[in-house]
Amino acid sequence: MAIEIEKPAVGLSKVAVSDTHGEDSPYFAGWKAYDEDPYDELKNPSGVIQMGLAENQVSFDLLEQYLEKHSEATNWGNRTSGFRDNALFQDYHGLQSFRKAMACFMEQIRGGRAKFNADRFVITAGATAANELLTFILADPGDALLIPTPYYPGFDRDLSWRTGVKIVPVHCDSSNNFEITPQALDAAYNEAESHNIKVKGVLITNPSNPLGATIKRSTLEEILEFVTRKNIHLVSDEIYSGSTFSGEEFVSVAEVLESWDYKESDRVHIVYSLSKDLGLPGFRVGTIYSYNDKVVTTARRMSSFTLISSQTQQLLASMLSDKTFTENYIKTNRERLKKRYQMIIDGLRNSGIECLKGNAGLFCWMNLSPLLEEPTKESELTLWKSMLHEVKLNISPGSSCHCSDPGWFRVCFANMSEQTLKVALTRIHDFMDGRKAMKTSPDFSSY
Amino acid sequence: MAFLSKIATNNGHGENSSYFDGWKAYDSDPFHPTKNIHGVIQMGLAENQLCFGVIQEWVENNPKASICTPQGSNGFKDISNYQDYHGLPEFRNSVARFMEKVRGNKVKFNPDRIVMSGGATGAHETLAFCLADPGEAFLVPTPYYPGYDRDLRWRTGIQLLPVVCESSNEFMLTREALEDAYEEAQKANIKVKGLILNNPSNPLGTVMDRDTLRDAMSFITEKNIHLICDEIYSGTVFNEPGFISIAEIAEEGAVCKNRDLIHIVYSLSKDLGFPGFRVGIIYSYNDAVVNCARKMSSFGLVSTQTQHLIASMLSDDVFVEKFLDESAKRLAERHSLFFRGLAKVGIESLKGNAGLYCWIDLRRLLKEPTFEAEMELWHLIIGEVKLNVSPGASFHCSEPGWFRACFANMDDETLRIALRRIHKFVIQKTGSDQPTRREQYKRSKLEISLSFRRLDEFTMTPRTLASPHSMTSPLVRART
Numbered sequence: 001m002a003i004e005i006e007k008p009a010v011g012l013s014k015v016a017v018s019d020t021h022g023e024d025s026p027y028f029a030g031w032k033a034y035d036e037d038p039y040d041e042l043k044n045p046s047g048v049i050q051m052g053l054a055e056n057q058v059s060f061d062l063l064e065q066y067l068e069k070h071s072e073a074t075n076w077g078n079r080t081s082g083f084r085d086n087a088l089f090q091d092y093h094g095l096q097s098f099r100k101a102m103a104c105f106m107e108q109i110r111g112g113r114a115k116f117n118a119d120r121f122v123i124t125a126g127a128t129a130a131n132e133l134l135t136f137i138l139a140d141p142g143d144a145l146l147i148p149t150p151y152y153p154g155f156d157r158d159l160s161w162r163t164g165v166k167i168v169p170v171h172c173d174s175s176n177n178f179e180i181t182p183q184a185l186d187a188a189y190n191e192a193e194s195h196n197i198k199v200k201g202v203l204i205t206n207p208s209n210p211l212g213a214t215i216k217r218s219t220l221e222e223i224l225e226f227v228t229r230k231n232i233h234l235v236s237d238e239i240y241s242g243s244t245f246s247g248e249e250f251v252s253v254a255e256v257l258e259s260w261d262y263k264e265s266d267r268v269h270i271v272y273s274l275s276k277d278l279g280l281p282g283f284r285v286g287t288i289y290s291y292n293d294k295v296v297t298t299a300r301r302m303s304s305f306t307l308i309s310s311q312t313q314q315l316l317a318s319m320l321s322d323k324t325f326t327e328n329y330i331k332t333n334r335e336r337l338k339k340r341y342q343m344i345i346d347g348l349r350n351s352g353i354e355c356l357k358g359n360a361g362l363f364c365w366m367n368l369s370p371l372l373e374e375p376t377k378e379s380e381l382t383l384w385k386s387m388l389h390e391v392k393l394n395i396s397p398g399s400s401c402h403c404s405d406p407g408w409f410r411v412c413f414a415n416m417s418e419q420t421l422k423v424a425l426t427r428i429h430d431f432m433d434g435r436k437a438m439k440t441s442p443d444f445s446s447y
Numbered sequence: 448m449a450f451l452s453k454i455a456t457n458n459g460h461g462e463n464s465s466y467f468d469g470w471k472a473y474d475s476d477p478f479h480p481t482k483n484i485h486g487v488i489q490m491g492l493a494e495n496q497l498c499f500g501v502i503q504e505w506v507e508n509n510p511k512a513s514i515c516t517p518q519g520s521n522g523f524k525d526i527s528n529y530q531d532y533h534g535l536p537e538f539r540n541s542v543a544r545f546m547e548k549v550r551g552n553k554v555k556f557n558p559d560r561i562v563m564s565g566g567a568t569g570a571h572e573t574l575a576f577c578l579a580d581p582g583e584a585f586l587v588p589t590p591y592y593p594g595y596d597r598d599l600r601w602r603t604g605i606q607l608l609p610v611v612c613e614s615s616n617e618f619m620l621t622r623e624a625l626e627d628a629y630e631e632a633q634k635a636n637i638k639v640k641g642l643i644l645n646n647p648s649n650p651l652g653t654v655m656d657r658d659t660l661r662d663a664m665s666f667i668t669e670k671n672i673h674l675i676c677d678e679i680y681s682g683t684v685f686n687e688p689g690f691i692s693i694a695e696i697a698e699e700g701a702v703c704k705n706r707d708l709i710h711i712v713y714s715l716s717k718d719l720g721f722p723g724f725r726v727g728i729i730y731s732y733n734d735a736v737v738n739c740a741r742k743m744s745s746f747g748l749v750s751t752q753t754q755h756l757i758a759s760m761l762s763d764d765v766f767v768e769k770f771l772d773e774s775a776k777r778l779a780e781r782h783s784l785f786f787r788g789l790a791k792v793g794i795e796s797l798k799g800n801a802g803l804y805c806w807i808d809l810r811r812l813l814k815e816p817t818f819e820a821e822m823e824l825w826h827l828i829i830g831e832v833k834l835n836v837s838p839g840a841s842f843h844c845s846e847p848g849w850f851r852a853c854f855a856n857m858d859d860e861t862l863r864i865a866l867r868r869i870h871k872f873v874i875q876k877t878g879s880d881q882p883t884r885r886e887q888y889k890r891s892k893l894e895i896s897l898s899f900r901r902l903d904e905f906t907m908t909p910r911t912l913a914s915p916h917s918m919t920s921p922l923v924r925a926r927t
Contacts, residue, residue: 013580311724
């Protein structure tokens, strides 16, 4: 629509014009390529396969089966006033039945090794909101959070954009499987201090995105010791906790705290969401679980900006308090993810590609560094563009995750059918074959 | 123990205000028609509970609208997986059409300009983040919804500067008041980035007339500042004069020179009575704001389960028409019951035609015309009359003695009980239910015109008084 502008347009805020939202990064070119030419088994078999989206579509049928048998979950309880009461319920405490169900579910995921108190949950519209909200509470503009690399690219927006808080990376590298070390934590902290930046906390993702691996108990203890020593906070984003391939390998920070008798727990906060484990990103179900009363109270007040729809809370309260359903779901989901993971690992290995040993998540961390012309970010991006435009796979380059070792890529495997995954693996196989052929052909330039 | 941020430890959340005493009183002694008939009646909550029967019926007859019923479950996978911050196209389309119907189809809304947010609460905060830097300010006419203090300021760091409106002209917004407020800001070296209007007004329950809207438009154009129009009560207009949206003024080329300055906030919490569903909407005529707000909406998207339900419901034209008609009718009846009930004991209210509450004039019950006296009267009303009404001070009203009382969040019988309690209280306090001769002599134009109207109302039946069918309201026009 044509607008006659007789005066110069009045400005927007600094936040609005900054690019901290992250959408101008070259990383999004991959998304564009996919949007313009999306793979479809029948209609577009040569299109781009989306392997950059960490979504869980392997266990949908279990949810559908539940709904077929339990449509009373959706009749808002008691028929006469159920809908009304639900539609009116805007209390930022959230439905108690929902919080209890979340506590139950999270305990089950942790094999009963940690207990959760329903009254310590704060509801938010997704983990995106939970992480931003916690940042507003724990740090002032200009302060920093330490985050081990490589990390989920969305953090740059979620934690920094509107909060004005900085992210200082804790560098982890392939020399020790990207594990977080006390030295790396100290180095990051000192780096911040040297720039007069106040560090307010550490944020870890466990299981890790993009590594697809759980953090060892000993490492968690070291991190807890570090934050205690520095008197700062610890946020543990456990959004993939239900996507571990086996129940025993995941150790939640909640378990460590319980074994420490909750000493120093005032500084620990857990973020969770149903977007990954249950595959319900559209429903915007996030939670903050804090051991700190003041944080719970304040976060609850702030959640007014981002509550979960009471309609959705009601549905999930029913679903997640059905222990038969949740037990079966958790177990089956793990098995299927493990199978999918094995499939991709084997397929990649057959093509001569190794990955980091993973045990969780919806992706694997693939090592293509041997293919780089030079061990640089630019080379990595060149390779990435080849993968996108020649192999027609949208995978995520390690640089978008702030990985300091070039050549690593995150490849998602749970957002497609097995058939599509096979097609993707075939394409990779052919690509690698092609590369080998190029390498072994005579190079006359060396004469 | 590690410290928290300044935002976490300041009072920006607003919950430490004495205003919350009323809520505490209600929470500790809530009225119940059978179990606690002497409890505190909640009149501080602007909720719309009048039309749930109509909605319930629709929900039961449309199981496909829920993706969790056998009829709707084949949509479950795609809907629950959809996290695109543009929102489901059918959701945006149906919301745009609904907003048009509420405005009598006098304006058109482009679904691509609709951005989701976590309720209107989220919408206001997002717009503040987009339009102003910390320390900058928005002007807002008083009295205004107390939540603005938190929504617009808490995490954004922006300021709200009052534009004082007075009872002498029924709290209407004047150009003079706008200019005064702007000048004050200049003097204090505060950069004004925008003006917020709430139309229909909370707490006044009135709509803005065309001239006032045009004045506001020319003011913001001249100052080159943004205009945020909160139209959250647009669907609760139950009497003449009808509702004029800023969207209409935006189409008047002579008045609106720069549509890039215009942004509307909307929500389904009041018109439909769905506060739990957190359906907030930003509608901006400014492309850059749409883009930015959309990115920010990642922090407060509407659950797709809810988007789907709303899309189904609001694209049912027959239902929407029936609902809007019925809602206006019931609000009018409820308002009339309350308004006349108050008038019977000599309590006057601003003559409102929208919203879920009355703006009541209790100045003559004050010991003295001060806010301390207002607070005292308020505590008396909570403690003795057992009604949680909201004192004008919490709305930043410049004159003490005004109170907001909500009437749509309860049934008829509860409202009658509330009126009986008020009746008893007034008689006790003043010894009579009529103002004294001396007070009559001192009354302002407002009160005098209201008392004439009171007489008219006594002689008219409820049906003829407040039926939208008898007047040319936009709701009637929507039918043709």
